[in-house]
Amino acid sequence: MARPAPDVMTRPATATSGPAVTDTPTRGSAAGRRQSPADQRRRLLIPFVGPALILYTVLFVIPILAAVVISLHRWAGSGPMTWAGLDNYTTLVEDELFLQSLGNTLKLLFVVGGAIFVLSFALTLVLRDMAGRKIVRSVLFFPHLVNALVYGVLAGFVFNPDGLANAILRPLGVSTPQWLAQDNLFVLIMITMTWMTTGYYTTILMAGVDRIPPYFYEDAALAGANAWQRLRHVILPLTWDVFGVCAVLWTITSVKIFEIVWIFGGSSGNGIPPTKTWTAAVYTYATAFSGDSVPAFGAATASAILSLVLVTALVVLLRRVMRRDVIEF
Incomplete structure (x- = not known):
């Protein structure tokens, strides 16, 4: 006779049975931890x-x-370097030619920069409501695309003693100056830099002005605001961040101006432009590659470092001075 099977269904569950398996993820698992956007x-x-x-x-x-x-060394570009400490920097501070070159750089920064932004804002006011302003904007931007060598050739054609400028002035009884003389050459470079760069910054500022909603101008017109008041109370506050970027860009550009000076300065007996036209960048290049037998790479590099410090200080100062709350519209 067969034995009956044990009744396993009637076995009670005990407290010592194994842990229950659940679908809840553990605390440290990747599925149970959500990543924040940060x-x-x-x-x-x-x-x-x-x-x-x-x-x-x-x-x-x-x-x-x-x-x-x-x-911090004296070095001719090859061979061993000789430790000089801060001698290269103290020599630069006492060098009249370096101070003159730095002064020319600051003239380009402030004088030419001021002329550029005055002209750029004036052109922005004129072109804002002008028909065909996009074409005019392209024409104004074109001088910035032209290589500086072209302006050097053009200056020689227009301003040499028998050039176009003197040919126009002589019949009018005007005394013809020596446009390309050393005393006048840097002024001519400043005028050329203003001509080359104004269209570039006008284009940037106009792009900022174009994003201003029209109802600001409508409110200003209803209030009877003139062009200066629109510039002061509408355009400047709403394009202040764009203006700040332009100021920083020009600060960096002005300290690096080199090729236009070298081209306009021509060459003297030793192949270097007149020292009255030198900027900090030209001074650095001429000091390193002047052909002097005295090791000059240390002094040239010190000049470049001082230019970098100048740019950094001016940019930080500009950012602090021009800091404003962002206006959203």
């Missing part, structure tokens, strides 16, 4: 910013650090 941005920071940061470090940061080291 965490997601931090995860994307390295893949997106990392390559650019590495490239910037290799191409800019390391060369700047190497330039600082070279500026």
